[in-house]
Amino acid sequence: MRSILLLVACGLLFLSTLTAAQLPEDPAALQSKPRPGYGTGAAQTTAQAAARYRYWEAPPDSLRRVLTEQRADTARLRTLLHLLDLQLENVNPKEAAALATRLGRPEARALRLLPTAQGSDPKLLVAQLDSMKAAITAFDQLGRPVPRLLSALLPSYAALNQQEAMRTYYQTKRRYYQARGATENVAACLYNLSRYYVYKGDYNQSISHYLRAAELYRGFDRFSYYNRLMGVGARYAEWGNPAKALPYLQQALRAPRRWGLRTYIYHTIARLWLQQHDYPAALQAVEQALRLPAGETNFGVSRPHEKPQGLILKSAVLLALGRTAEAGPLLYQAQRQADSLHLPLTGPGGNLELDATWARYYAARGEVSRAETAWLEAYHKARANGNATLRLKYLRELAGFYQAQHQPAPAARYALAATALADTMETAQGALHVASYEFEQADRVQQARIARLRESQLLATAQARRQRLLLGATLAGSALLAGLGYVLWRSNQQKQRANEQLEQQQAALRAQRDETARALAELRMTQAQLIQKEKMASLGELTAGIAHEIQNPLNFVTNFSDVSAELMLELQEAQLAGDGEEVTVLAGDVIQNLTKIRQHGQRASSIVRGMLEHARPSTGERQPTDVNALCEEYLRLAYQGQRTKDSLFEVEITTNFAPGLAPVHLVAADVGHVLLNLYANAFYALHQRRQQGEPGYEPTLQVTTEHLGEQVEIRVQDNGGGMADDVQAKIFQPFFTTKPAGEGTGLGLSLSYDIIAQGHGGTLQVESQEGEGSQFVLSLPA
Structure with missing residues (x-):
């Protein structure tokens, strides 16, 4: 009995060794292995992705409450760094710099470089800009991502009207970060460059940069991802493509309400309907925005510009509806708020078209002189700001205004300037009003789908090979166990039932195999019958033609046979009459007829051989x-x-x-x-x-x-x-x-x-x- 058990153990050991030695690694397991990489460009586990979202989407108010309860230097520094990563506003970097210096942290130098004074004086703005760029360089040397800090440079560049310097800076930084795999910072540079192209009125490049940024933000910061989608919708609306704008705005509306994006989205939808002359829908959208809670903030950063923006937009809609009297009070209210807040023409909430709306209001009231002054003021501010989109819009409005006042000279001057600027913008970005990145992305999606299909095919092949090897190992093991079962049956009757079950299973497998073989044979027979049917159909076509072809030689054979029979009768008569010359002539005619009969017989034989050759299976030679x-x-x-x-x-x-x-x-x-x-x-x-x-x-x-x-x-x-x-x-x-x-x-x-x-x-x-x-x-x- 001990020798039998030893034999069983050896058999099982052999089976396990065979399986382990021959089976490849599970393809699914190979897919799940993390791949090396940097930032969000590398494969992330669910836990890693969730941790990134929690960090970059943390509410600043909650962090500030936590900060008030913390006493340990290390904990306070960690929270302060987190706050600085999320927003530079309302955070004093002095404490963070002092704590980092005291703890000997490498971030101390970068924190000390951050500006502490805020103001609108040009000299102060230049100093702030230089300090923040120096701090960003110091953070870069530490390899620390600072996407929000990179975006904090935008207001200073805008206030100083240094758009070209801004473009150069962010393009240089983008190349630097791409070379090092700093995905978070690359996303910020792409977004900031999109804002530059907004100033220039190049919607193609602006939207393409928005979409590239959104693709990267999606991996670590969903708030910024939805914000970028919102920007894409706004730019498409300004570009005059509502069919592309609405889907992106609707996607942005899925963002949580606490992120405070809805006001801007409803403003954009209202502008879109205003462009489409659907004034009731525009009025409904802007009123939805004005009804939103006034205290709603953007991750802890207040946005006082949104209320005057909404008032201006509602005034524009009311003017379009011919409700001039209702628009006046709203404009006065918007003017007071804009003056108190010192709002620029172009800011985070979009273009502040207050002067242009005043011009429309005065024109509706028939105050031509005040309307002209407001239009010129709006145009001069747009030109000074470098906003090509507003320049083009106001040039066209001025041309229309002077045309209505029967002043052809200034009307023609502004119309020609608008045409020249429009041609420049159209040449730079194309006339389809669809960002080129969307075409590139569609091509990448198609290529990715092809790659996935190829990968799936490889995985399926590997899985099939694995299953074949498993089946082979199983069959080998089954055969081994069957042999061992016979030995065990002689030694132990208690194993008989297990052996009988094994026999039944093998019988079922054989039945399935036979059924499969029978089905395959029937399928092949059916296929052969269909092919034979097609060949017989072809043979039928051939036979019909051959029947006509063979009829001619058969007719000749019949006719010459009849003529030859008559000649033979005449030959007999001439022979009886002893006319030797006539016999010779008739014999020659008979021989000639027989020769023709032989020729046409050979022709019929050749046709039959061709038919047989067509019907015979091809030798392939x-x-x-x-x-x-x-x-x-x-x-x-x-x-x-x-x-x-x-x-x-x-x-x-x-x-x-x-x-x-x-x-x-x-x-x-x-x-x-x-x-x-x-x-x-x-x-x-x-x-x-x-x-x-x-x-x-x-x-x-x-x-x-x-x-x-x-x-x-x-x-x-x-x-x-x-x-x-x-x-x-x-x-x-x-x-x-x-x-x-x-x-x-x-x-x-x-x-x-x-x-x-x-x-x-x-x-x-x-x-x-x-x-x-x-x-x-x-x-x-x-």
Whole structure:
């Protein structure tokens, strides 16, 4: 008994060793392994992604409450650094710098460089800008991401009207961060560059940079991701593409309410409807924005500019609705708030079009002089600000204003300036009003889908191989266990039931295998029957033509036999009459008739041999063949076959065979089968179009052979009904046919394609236009 147990253990050890040695690693496990990388560009686990979101989306108010309760220096410094990462406003970096210095932290130098004084004086703004850039450089040396700090430079650049310097700085930083894989900072640079292109009115570049930034923000900061989508919608709205703007704005509305994005979104939707002259919808959107809670903030940063923006926008809508009296009080209220807050023309809430709205208000009241002053003030501010979008808008408004006042000179001057600026902007960004990045992204998505399909195919192949190896190991183990079971049965009757169950399982497997084999055999038989049906259909076409061809020599044999019989009677009479000369003449005529009978008999025999050769399975042996003769012979047989089916069928046949065409090595029976199929299809198409009763229609078929370099080309062209594009795409697929049920198997062209492409290394192509006919081009190696 001990030896039996030892044998069982050895068998199991062998089975486990075989499985472990031969099976590859699980493909799913290979996929789940983390790949090396930096920042959000590398693969993240769910826990890592959640940690990134928690860090960059933490509410600053909550962090400030935590800070008031913390006493330990290390904890306070960590919270202060977190606050500085989220926003520079309302955070004094002095304490953080002091704590970092006291604790000997490497961030101390960068923190000391951060500006502490705020103001609007140009000299102070320059100093603030230089301090923040120096702090960013210090953080870069530590490898610490500072995307919010990078964006904090924007207001200073805007206040100093240094857009070109801003572009140069962010482009340089972007290249620096991309080389080091600092994804968070790359996202910030892309966003800030998008703001530059907004100033320049280049919506193509602006939206493309917004979308590139959003793609990166999505991996670590969903607030900024939705913010960028909101910006894309706003830019598309300004660009005049509402169909693209609305989907992005609707996506941005999915952001949590606590993030405070809804006011800006509703403002943008209102501007969009105002552009589309849907004034009730615009009024509804702006009132939704004004009804939102006044204390709603953007991650702890107040946005006082939103209220005057909403008042100005509502005034513009009311003016468009002709409700001038209601617009005046709103404008006065907006003016007071804008003056008290010192709001710039272009800020985080968009363009502050207060002067332009005043101009429309004065124009509606008939105060032409005040309207002119307001329009000129709006235009001069836009030009000083460098905002190309507003410049173009106000130039057009001024041209229209002076045109309405019957002042053609200034109207023409502003119209020409608007046209020149519009041409410049249109040349720079294209006229489709769709950002080029969207096309690039669509192409990348398609390439990624192809890559995923290829990867899935590789994984499926690996999985199938693994399963095969498992099955082999299982079968080997089953065989081993069956042998061990026999030994155990003799030693221990208690194992008999287990062995019986194993036998039943093996019987079930064999039954399944037999059933599968039987189904496969039936499938192959069905396929063979369909192929044979197609060959017999082709043989039927051939036989019909042969029947007509063989009738001629048989008629000759019958006629010459009858004449020969009459000559023999005359020969007997001349012989009895002793007319030797007449006997000689009659004998010569009989011999000549017999010779012709033999010739026509050989012709009939040749036709029968050709039919048998066509019906006989191909040997696959290629022989030198006269292609012109082959085309002509099967054309004649196919035409006679069609005439046999329809005696009224007539077609004008034109052959244009290349003279002196050298023999081509091919299997004549197989290529003849292909030609017969092409001719039959052409005659069918001609017959179908003729039945439509089209006036003046003459069925024509042209067969051409030509020697082209290393190829011999055969063209079969008809002027039948032709084929649609979707039919051409599937014409060589097995079992596809356009003929009614019972008239075709759908295998003719499929078999023909296989004969030419696989059997002869050539090509078979179709060129067709619906309503004008079809042309099949058969190319064979010369």
